[in-house]
Amino acid sequence: MVFSHMTSWLGTISLRLMPSVSVWNSGCRSCSSAWAATRTILDQELKVIKNAGTWKEERIITSRQGALIDVEGKTEKVLNFCANNYLGLSSHPAVVEAGKKALDKYGAGLSSVRFICGTQDLHKELERKVAKFHDREDAILYASCFDANAGLFEVLLAPEDAVISDELNHASIIDGIRLCKAQKLRYQHRNMKDLEEKLKECQGARIKLIATDGVFSMDGNVAPLRDICDLAEKYKAMVFIDECHATGFFGRTGRGTEEYFSVTGRVDIINSTLGKALGGAAGGYTTGKKELIDLLRQRSRPYLFSNTLPPPVVACASKVFDILLDNFSLTEKVTKNTQKFRSEMKAAGFNIIGDDHPICPVMLGDAHLASIFANEMLERGIYVIGFSFPVVPKGKARIRVQISAAHSEQDIDKTVDAFISVGKKLKVI
Numbered sequence: 031m032v033f034s035h036m037t038s039w040l041g042t043i044s045l046r047l048m049p050s051v052s053v054w055n056s057g058c059r060s061c062s063s064a065w066a067a068t069r070t071i072l073d074q075e076l077k078v079i080k081n082a083g084t085w086k087e088e089r090i091i092t093s094r095q096g097a098l099i100d101v102e103g104k105t106e107k108v109l110n111f112c113a114n115n116y117l118g119l120s121s122h123p124a125v126v127e128a129g130k131k132a133l134d135k136y137g138a139g140l141s142s143v144r145f146i147c148g149t150q151d152l153h154k155e156l157e158r159k160v161a162k163f164h165d166r167e168d169a170i171l172y173a174s175c176f177d178a179n180a181g182l183f184e185v186l187l188a189p190e191d192a193v194i195s196d197e198l199n200h201a202s203i204i205d206g207i208r209l210c211k212a213q214k215l216r217y218q219h220r221n222m223k224d225l226e227e228k229l230k231e232c233q234g235a236r237i238k239l240i241a242t243d244g245v246f247s248m249d250g251n252v253a254p255l256r257d258i259c260d261l262a263e264k265y266k267a268m269v270f271i272d273e274c275h276a277t278g279f280f281g282r283t284g285r286g287t288e289e290y291f292s293v294t295g296r297v298d299i300i301n302s303t304l305g306k307a308l309g310g311a312a313g314g315y316t317t318g319k320k321e322l323i324d325l326l327r328q329r330s331r332p333y334l335f336s337n338t339l340p341p342p343v344v345a346c347a348s349k350v351f352d353i354l355l356d357n358f359s360l361t362e363k364v365t366k367n368t369q370k371f372r373s374e375m376k377a378a379g380f381n382i383i384g385d386d387h388p389i390c391p392v393m394l395g396d397a398h399l400a401s402i403f404a405n406e407m408l409e410r411g412i413y414v415i416g417f418s419f420p421v422v423p424k425g426k427a428r429i430r431v432q433i434s435a436a437h438s439e440q441d442i443d444k445t446v447d448a449f450i451s452v453g454k455k456l457k458v459i
Contacts, residue, residue, distance in 0.1 A: 083398035084418045089408075094121040095310055097436040101413060109441050110413045111431050113310075116279040116388055117350075117360045118436025120310030125349045129311075132345030140338040145327070148338035156344050159351040160315050164285065164300055168323035171344070173336045175274050175303035175314030179206040181330035182270070182301065182316060187212035187239065192232035194225065194267075195241040196253065203241055203272055212237075219246075222257045229265040238267035244287030245275040248422050248430070250384025250391055255287050259296040268298040274314075275389060278307035279435070284354055284361040304347040311343045363435040364388055367442060371433055374446045379459035388433040391417075392449065393426070394458060400427035403452055410448040 079085050090102035095115055098107045119125055132152065140148035153171060160169035172178040179202040187193055191212040195203065198219045207214060213232055217225040225240070232238055240262055242253045253271065262269045273286045281289030286302075288294045299322065304313035316326060326333060353360070368388045375382050381393040394400045400416030407414050407429070418427040431445075453459040 082419070083396075083401060084420075089413070096121050097434060097438075097441060099413065101408070104408070106411065108408065108411045108413045109437075109445060111433070111437075111445055112414045113432060113434065114275070114306035115310050115434050115436065116307040116364055116432070117284075118434045119307070119350050119353065119360070122350075122353075124353070125309055125346045128349035129342035129346040132341040136341035136345075138342070139340045142338065143334060143336060144338050145334065150338075150341060150344075152341060152344050152348065153338065156348045156351070157315070159348060159355070161317055163351055163355065164317045165295065166300070166317040167320040169315050169317035170323050170326050170330070170333060171339055172314045172316070172332055173339060174305065174312060175272065175301055176202040176205075177332035177336060178301045178314040178316050179203050179272065180209065181206070181326060181332040182299070183207050183210040183212070183239075183241075184331070185326055185329045186210075186322070187237060189213075190235065191237040191239070192235035193239045193241055194228045194232070196220065196243065196246075198246055198248075199241060199243055200247065200272055200274070203243070207241065212239075220251070220254055222254060222261065225258070226261055226265075229261060229267060233265065238265060239270055240267050241270045242272070243275070244271045244273045245280065245387055245389070247275045247389060248391070248417070250387045250389030250430075252287060252290065252385045252387065254291075255297070256291045256293050259293050262296075269296070270299040270301070271297050273300055273302040274306055275387075277302040278350070278354055279361050279364050280387065282361070283358040304343070304350075307350075309343075309346040309350045311346055313339045313343055313347060360435040364433060367435065367437050367439075368433045370439065371431065371442050371446065374442070375449060378446065378450050378453070380449065380453065390431040390433060392429040392431060394428055395425055397427040399456065399458075400429060403429055403456060403458070406452040406455065407448055410451065412445050412448045 091099050092102055093100035095113060097110060097118065099110045101108055136150055136152065142148035157169040157171055161167060172181065183193060183206045187210040189211045192215065193207055193210065193212050194215045194217055195207055196219055197216045213235060215228040215232060217228045229238065240258055242258060245252050259269055271287060276286035278284045280286050283289065285294065288297055299316065299318040301316050302314065305311060368386065372382055372390055383391050383393055394403060397418035400418055404414050404416040414429050414431060416427060417430050422428065
């Protein structure tokens with residue numbers, strides 16, 4: 031009897047709370063109508079991308095990252111020449127084991143941000159190693175270098191300040207600068223005369239900050255850091271560099287663009303990633319003066335409002351720093367491999383741009399051609415990707431080859447031979 035009365039009472043409440051059928055249908059019709067219009071717009075935009083030949087298919091890898099990988103649809107392993115795994119450490123046994131141990135000891139994650147209950151001893155240990163590696167006072171970890179770039183400029187720069195940015199800086203630097211209220215100036219790519227003109231324009235600013243990538247990832251060219259530092263001293267400006275494509279493998283011992291130009295210590299702020307050469311998982315950081323890092327811990331929004339880096343990711347990166355602080359043989363290996371690939375490809379007649387860096391863009395120009403070229407390479411057991419607009423400017427499509435310390439000389443020979451075969455077939459060379 032009680033159950034019967036309760037059922038009746040719940041039914042009455044449900045009817046009172048539930049909107050009428052006509053209301054629901056009206057809402058659905060409105061929603062459906064709005065989506066139909068939006069869908070038409072999206073379909074048109076997708077067709078434009080496909081017709082332009084710039085549609086990007088995601089190939090599915092069914093193995094761990096490495097020089098040899100399994101790709102869905104391929105019966106045999108293929109050589110991977112399209113990863114940021116510059117040192118070949120993303121699947122290194124010691125790095126993987128460090129991640130496993132951290133998972134057992136610290137768990138999968140902190141379920142929180144750093145200042146609440148999300149800081150563990152291994153986070154502080156990694157920050158100390160980052161600062162030691164770069165010979166800086168302190169460092170702060172982020173979920174990615176994109177977050178590190180998003181969290182810096184807004185905190186450091188006010189309306190009375192100025193930031194002068196290379197026009198080809200990474201999207202994350204551009205987005206980070208947009209968030210700040212400082213005067214914003216762009217100088218022509220690696221053009222020191224134009225940079226000096228921009229510095230003259232903002233001489234009255236309280237803080238002047240020059241912002242540049244250390245290495246520009248699409249072209250594989252390097253910022254003229256010595257000249258930038260000289261101009262910074264002349265005009266009392268600070269220097270910021272993003273070292274995502276330099277840390278760990280560029281420069282004699284992998285200390286990056288500063289070491290490459292022998293200007294170590296002259297850069298004020300370094301941002302970089304743990305997601306490329308330093309283990310390949312995720313994470314980024316800012317390193318520099320202690321006062322700056324302290325301020326970022328107090329006010330940097332991506333740091334304050336994003337979950338802490340997972341312990342296994344931190345442990346893997348920490349092990350990579352142990353390896354790099356112990357010796358730099360892997361850095362020497364990737365340099366040697368880079369020189370071999372670049373020289374042999376140029377000798378074969380390919381247009382390889384960029385400086386002496388493991389990013390080796392093979393220029394093709396046409397987006398359709400780049401896509402077809404990449405597919406032909408995969409048929410020959412080489413994993414590369416065609417890059418086209420909007421990732422690179424229109425008319426500058428390419429295959430961006432990336433060299434790793436994990437590649438053998440035989441791997442490079444096989445890849446060059448495949449490039450020559452496809453290049454002749456498609457009348458590129």
